[in-house]
Amino acid sequence: MNKQMNKLCRWVLDTAKKAGAKEAKVSLGKSRFVEIQYRDKRPDVIKEATTLQMGIDLFVNGRYSSQSTSDLRKDSLKEFIAEAVSTTKLLSEDPHRSLPDPKYYKGQIETDLKLMDAAIDKLTPEQKHSIVKAAENAALSAGGDKVVSVEAGFNDNFSESVMLTSNGFSGYGKSTDFAAVVSVNIRDEDNRRPMAYDYAESHFYNKLANPEVIGKNAANKALAKLGAKKIDTAAMPIIIENRNVHRIIDGLFEALDGRNIYRKQSFLADKKDQKIASDKFALIDDPLILEGLGTRPYDGDGFPAKKRTIIEAGVLKDFYIDWYYSRKLNCEPTSGSTGNMIIPPGTRSVDDIMKDLGKGILITDFLGGNSNPTTGDFSVGIFGQYFEGGKIVHPVCEMNIADNHLKFWHKLSECANDPWLYSSWRTPSMVFSDIVVSGV
Amino acid sequence: MKTTAATGGMVLAGPMLFDGWLAFADDVKTGYFETEFGITDSLCKKVLSKALSKGGDFAELYFEHTINNSLGLEDKKVDRAFSSINLGVGIRTVKDDQVGFGFTQELTEKSMMAAAATAATIANGSPTAISGKFTTVKKSDYYPLTGIKPAPLQPRLSLVESTADKCFARSGKVVKTIARFGDGRKRIMIVTSDGAKAEDLLPGSALSAMVTVEKGDRKEQFWFSRGGRRDFSYFSDEIAKQVAEGVVDGAIMLLDAVSPPAGDMPVVFGPGEPGVLLHEAVGHGFEADFNRKKTSIYSTMMGQKVAEPIVTVVDDGTWQNARGSINFDDEGTAGQKTVLVENGILKSYLHDRISAKHFGLKSTGNGRRENYANYPVPRMRNTYILPGKSKPQEIIEGVKKGIYVENVSNGQVNIGQGDFAFFVSQGRMIEDGKLTAPIKDINIMGNGPNLLRDITMVADDLRLGWSGLSTCGKEGQGVPIDAGMPTVLVKSLTVGGTKKEGA
Numbered sequence: 053m054n055k056q057m058n059k060l061c062r063w064v065l066d067t068a069k070k071a072g073a074k075e076a077k078v079s080l081g082k083s084r085f086v087e088i089q090y091r092d093k094r095p096d097v098i099k100e101a102t103t104l105q106m107g108i109d110l111f112v113n114g115r116y117s118s119q120s121t122s123d124l125r126k127d128s129l130k131e132f133i134a135e136a137v138s139t140t141k142l143l144s145e146d147p148h149r150s151l152p153d154p155k156y157y158k159g160q161i162e163t164d165l166k167l168m169d170a171a172i173d174k175l176t177p178e179q180k181h182s183i184v185k186a187a188e189n190a191a192l193s194a195g196g197d198k199v200v201s202v203e204a205g206f207n208d209n210f211s212e213s214v215m216l217t218s219n220g221f222s223g224y225g226k227s228t229d230f231a232a233v234v235s236v237n238i239r240d241e242d243n244r245r246p247m248a249y250d251y252a253e254s255h256f257y258n259k260l261a262n263p264e265v266i267g268k269n270a271a272n273k274a275l276a277k278l279g280a281k282k283i284d285t286a287a288m289p290i291i292i293e294n295r296n297v298h299r300i301i302d303g304l305f306e307a308l309d310g311r312n313i314y315r316k317q318s319f320l321a322d323k324k325d326q327k328i329a330s331d332k333f334a335l336i337d338d339p340l341i342l343e344g345l346g347t348r349p350y351d352g353d354g355f356p357a358k359k360r361t362i363i364e365a366g367v368l369k370d371f372y373i374d375w376y377y378s379r380k381l382n383c384e385p386t387s388g389s390t391g392n393m394i395i396p397p398g399t400r401s402v403d404d405i406m407k408d409l410g411k412g413i414l415i416t417d418f419l420g421g422n423s424n425p426t427t428g429d430f431s432v433g434i435f436g437q438y439f440e441g442g443k444i445v446h447p448v449c450e451m452n453i454a455d456n457h458l459k460f461w462h463k464l465s466e467c468a469n470d471p472w473l474y475s476s477w478r479t480p481s482m483v484f485s486d487i488v489v490s491g492v
Numbered sequence: 493m494k495t496t497a498a499t500g501g502m503v504l505a506g507p508m509l510f511d512g513w514l515a516f517a518d519d520v521k522t523g524y525f526e527t528e529f530g531i532t533d534s535l536c537k538k539v540l541s542k543a544l545s546k547g548g549d550f551a552e553l554y555f556e557h558t559i560n561n562s563l564g565l566e567d568k569k570v571d572r573a574f575s576s577i578n579l580g581v582g583i584r585t586v587k588d589d590q591v592g593f594g595f596t597q598e599l600t601e602k603s604m605m606a607a608a609a610t611a612a613t614i615a616n617g618s619p620t621a622i623s624g625k626f627t628t629v630k631k632s633d634y635y636p637l638t639g640i641k642p643a644p645l646q647p648r649l650s651l652v653e654s655t656a657d658k659c660f661a662r663s664g665k666v667v668k669t670i671a672r673f674g675d676g677r678k679r680i681m682i683v684t685s686d687g688a689k690a691e692d693l694l695p696g697s698a699l700s701a702m703v704t705v706e707k708g709d710r711k712e713q714f715w716f717s718r719g720g721r722r723d724f725s726y727f728s729d730e731i732a733k734q735v736a737e738g739v740v741d742g743a744i745m746l747l748d749a750v751s752p753p754a755g756d757m758p759v760v761f762g763p764g765e766p767g768v769l770l771h772e773a774v775g776h777g778f779e780a781d782f783n784r785k786k787t788s789i790y791s792t793m794m795g796q797k798v799a800e801p802i803v804t805v806v807d808d809g810t811w812q813n814a815r816g817s818i819n820f821d822d823e824g825t826a827g828q829k830t831v832l833v834e835n836g837i838l839k840s841y842l843h844d845r846i847s848a849k850h851f852g853l854k855s856t857g858n859g860r861r862e863n864y865a866n867y868p869v870p871r872m873r874n875t876y877i878l879p880g881k882s883k884p885q886e887i888i889e890g891v892k893k894g895i896y897v898e899n900v901s902n903g904q905v906n907i908g909q910g911d912f913a914f915f916v917s918q919g920r921m922i923e924d925g926k927l928t929a930p931i932k933d934i935n936i937m938g939n940g941p942n943l944l945r946d947i948t949m950v951a952d953d954l955r956l957g958w959s960g961l962s963t964c965g966k967e968g969q970g971v972p973i974d975a976g977m978p979t980v981l982v983k984s985l986t987v988g989g990t991k992k993e994g995a
Contacts (some may be wrong), residue, residue, distance in 0.1 A: 096589070118574040244789060419911065429933040450937045
């Protein structure tokens with residue numbers, strides 16, 4: 053527990069009550085961030101920052117407002133809170149606004165979720181510079197004379213957060229985060245300079261991939277894009293590479309949100325316990341995995357984290373309903389926050405799966421696109437590799453896939469054995485059959 | 493609605509953290525940071541000296557105090573309000589194209605000196621001298637305010653509620669309306685080691701609505717907004733009416749929308765909002781940081797023919813009240829209008845101070861940043877194509893089979909390959925020169941240089957998007973922009989429909 057942060061939050065709660073708020077919630081986040089970036093074998097950017105940000109939710113005579121500020125001088129805060137309380141009184145009443153019933157705070161997680169690495173204090177600037185140099189050199193040598201530009205970076209972050217409510221919730225968390233990223237542009241025909249990147253991120257410094265591997269991967273991914281072209285519009289199988297799967301799931305996810313359900317903007321609102329995907333599709337939200345990038349002890353309402361099954365064998369099992377929208381929808385709250393999103397991996401590698409698929413596209417990047425949460429229609433640009441008989445034939449660009457989520461997930465035929473672990477989305481590569489890919 | 497832009501992207505319906513009732517402490521027009529926070533010239537000199545204590549070309553201080561509020565309605569009454577305060581100073585040291593950067597949220601000498609010491613670490617030589625006195629940068633007024641203080645709360649509550657009432661009154665098919673009004677003020681002061689001092693107050697406000705409509709078992713949503721660098725005086729009953737009509741009529745049209753065929757076809761872009769096309773396909777690739785690093789597809793094309801002579805593209809920081817207008821940029825360079833492509837010839841990139849020095853040119857006033865926590869990089873302002881001589885109707889009539897784009901929600905570009913995408917939220921099929929069935933929710937793909945080359949007709953009906961919420965994302969920083977265009981014909985683009993032609 054950070055006593056100073058806790059004391060300031062307690063003072064804000066008292067000040068809000070004195071100013072006339074019936075209830076209040078305050079959260080305070082503090083982070084220290086250091087970033088080193090190289091280009092052309094010398095530092096391009098060195099950045100260091102300490103950030104403080106406070107959020108205050110006020111409940112005044114059945115009325116509600118929310119504020120955030122980085123001006124934490126006590127005089128300013130006092131004035132800020134007084135003005136906010138008096139203005140909140142002028143809004144319309146909302147009978148559904150209140151802090152959660154404290155019974156939902158019970159069962160808080162007391163165990164160490166392993167999010168804090170003491171190495172952050174020991175890592176010297178020289179070590180950080182040598183990590184970045186190693187990654188940059190690896191990318192330059194793997195890319196060879198095709199390289200136009202390499203950018204390599206390393207950053208670390210230490211953050212602490214406090215959340216208090218006037219009806220008894222008290223939470224504290226701290227974590228460290230380390231990330232290395234390399235991007236490489238290479239020279240192609242027609243002035244094209246395709247870019248690719250690779251990265252690794254972890255709460256623990258020694259869990260990051262070797263910087264040389266990251267640099268080499270980034271260069272090889274860029275080289276794989278040389279000579280990309282469009283192919284004819286056709287229906288074919290696609291494989292979405294593990295680290296990008298979340299771009300497509302995001303559209304499904306929006307429709308699980310209690311807010312969108314209440315606003316009649318969810319194509320999944322009436323689909324609970326119904327089959328919305330093939331048997332191969334399972335989705336689990338587990339905020340309690342040790343060292344997980346989506347791990348957290350409690351959610352935005354202060355409810356203790358718990359593991360939930362969202363989709364099981366293609367059947368929709370659960371929504372994301374926070375305290376406020378649970379009251380508007382007249383149902384039990386689940387949680388409005390996500391944790392680690394897990395799609396259980398399959399047993400075969402992408403290479404093995406490709407051999408069985410005939411011809412298709414391995415999607416390695418998405419571009420633009422969007423998804424309509426009311427109808428489930430989506431459309432998104434794709435880049436990747438066209439394959440035939442298990443072998444990569446050539447890269448593709450400027451192509452697109454479009455479908456409706458209520459049809460698309462039924463076409464899931466297999467998950468590969470390669471879950472991506474440098475993200476809160478722990479997804480394997482996923483295989484879909486018979487998707488219209490638009491090109492020429 | 494968002495883009496994940498490792499490269500560059502634009503979002504029209506961004507998060508709305510705007511102003512509602514909080515006001516600045518008083519009506520101080522200039523000298524705000526000195527009066528409110530004791531930031532004197534001598535303190536600035538001391539901090540700048542620290543930032544250049546190990547050498548470097550120049551250093552700058554960027555002070556910011558921003559107040560944003562918004563009012564929200566979900567059930568016919570305004571029952572929620574949001575406000576935010578952002579206060580801090582960013583300190584940057586530049587040596588050639590290398591950047592050292594630190595920031596603090598405490599405007600105390602001790603904190604600022606520590607941030608300056610961080611910025612200084614990019615260099616490792618002997619100290620660079622700073623200018624003896626600061627000269628105030630001459631300022632234009634591209635967004636005059638009717639008053640320093642925001643309007644009282646009550647009229648703003650009424651505006652939001654009357655917009656929602658108008659939506660329900662417009663059609664019985666409306667089953668849900670979400671409405672918001674946001675009004676923000678950003679105060680900045682830039683002080684540089686080479687003696688420039690610039691102070692500004694930037695307003696921004698927008699009225700937006702989203703509706704859900706139902707017909708039988710079919711449901712659709714649509715979103716619409718109006719705003720810019722304006723204050724509350726702009727938001728008349730007429731504007732509320734425009735927003736309500738725009739959002740309800742748009743949603744109802746979607747109830748009959750079909751999915752277009754997939755594949756390459758001619759695309760006509762209507763005036764205004766589809767300017768996102770230009771922002772993605774052309775604008776980002778012209779940002780000079782990508783060109784000095786040679787990572788843009790346009791980096792070898794300066795002075796060459798990139799389009800037909802009917803095409804002139806500008807990036808303009810001077811359009812009165814437009815969301816991307818700036819009296820000066822975030823490095824203190826005066827706001828201006830930059831011609832990027834003139835009669836088909838590539839004439840200029842968009843420069844900040846670093847890229848201008850690299851190319852031996854003057855900055856074009858495009859050095860922009862989201863806030864004090866970020867250093868500036870070249871960014872667009874209001875980007876558009878100048879009007880041509882064709883008539884919108886003759887452009888549509890010339891297309892046998894293609895699509896017409898009316899509204900776009902977001903887009904993204906790969907700078908290096910020049911490939912771009914943008915998402916059409918509203919449009920129509922064109923069949924035998926006539927607008928026919930509505931279409932929606934499709935992504936369109938293309939390649940920037942090919943697109944410029946393939947613009948074959950430009951109409952005379954230029955306008956900006958004026959959504960008041962357009963935000964461009966690059967390197968994790970969002971900045972307010974606008975984009976626009978007249979009606980334009982592009983010979984061929986990849987339309988991401990769901991049907992194979994003939995299937």
